[in-house]
Amino acid sequence: MSVIAVYSTKGGVGKTTLSVDLAWRSAVLGGHKTLLWDLDVQGGAGYLLGEDEQPRLRAAGVxxxxxxPDQLICETAYPNLSLLSADDSLRSLQLHLARIGQKRRLANLTNMLRGRYSRIILDCPPLLGEVSDQIIAAADVLIVPLPVSPLSFRALDTLRRELKREHGRHPPLLPVLSMYDGRRKAHRDLREGEMAPYPAIPWSSAIEQTAFRRAPIGTFAPHAEPAQALDRLWRVIEAKVQGARAA
Known part of the structure; x- marks a missing residue:
């Protein structure tokens, strides 16, 4: 089993869209039994998969x-893809985890699911603190979506320093440029310079349609440029997962 966390200290960078797409590719195209675990109180992952909101506040109880966790997992409309939804109870998760003092609670919970899933995708909240510490302890690979901006380098450097200071050894990082617009010279200059090593997901109306259609882009525009970029990204992630296992 491999745990892939999609994490950013900033909101609005396409984190949930990326999490849902990667989980769908893992399950439907990769054939892996996959769990998408939404840890973000906004609950966007379930929404993008077309799931109805759950009226009960139970996500933090896990x-x-x-x-x-298996008591709250539900199957989605897609083969091999299960979902553990978020709800408002997660607002207190940071305090709860600090109070119980179990530094590897999330890692232990994912291990409980080892026999059931070969991939667990974590859609993470944009926080630094107890929740992010738990995510880093549980993850085999950390995917970090970045907007195409010089400020992204500062945010990425801050995250790397935090990981080195607080965690020593940490899962491999894969920065991903989100919302890349090749029509903009500033984006092209960054993409051809310091950001050249990172995978890029181009902005397009098809990406925006995932929220309106409540479905991954691969289900309605599989040949669009962003869908092809996401497919290449998934292959890179699978290679990192295999490398993390071998390490």
């Missing part, structure tokens, strides 16, 4: 001493 992290209690007697909590079991």
């Amino acid at each position: 992290f209690h001493r007697e909590g079991r």
Whole structure:
């Protein structure tokens, strides 16, 4: 089993769209039994998959001493893809995890699911603190979506320093440029310079349509440029997963 976390300290960078797409590719195209675990209180992952909102506030209860994630997992409309939805109870998760003092609670919970799933995708909240510490301890690969901006380098450097200071050894990072617009000279200059090593997901109306259609782009525009870029990204991630296993 491999745990792939999609994490950013900033919101609005396409994190949830990326999480949903990668989970769909893992399950439908890769044939892996995949769990998409939404840890972001906004609950966007379930929405993008067309799932109805859950009226009960139970997502944070998974992290209690007697909590079991399998009790809240539901199947989606897509083969091999399951979902553990977020809800408003996650607003207190940071405080709860700090209070119980179990630094590897999320890692232990993902291990409980080892026999059931070969891939777990974590859609992470944009936080630094106890929740991010738990995510880093659980993840085998950390995907970091970045807007195409010089400020992204500062945010990425801050994250790397935080990881080195607080965690020593940490999962491999894969920065991903999100919302890249090749028509803009500033984007092209960054893409051809310091950001050249990173995969890029181009902005397009097809990406925006995922929220309106509530479905991954591969289901309605598989040959669009962003869908092809996401497919290449998934292949890179699979290679990193295999490399992390071999390490």
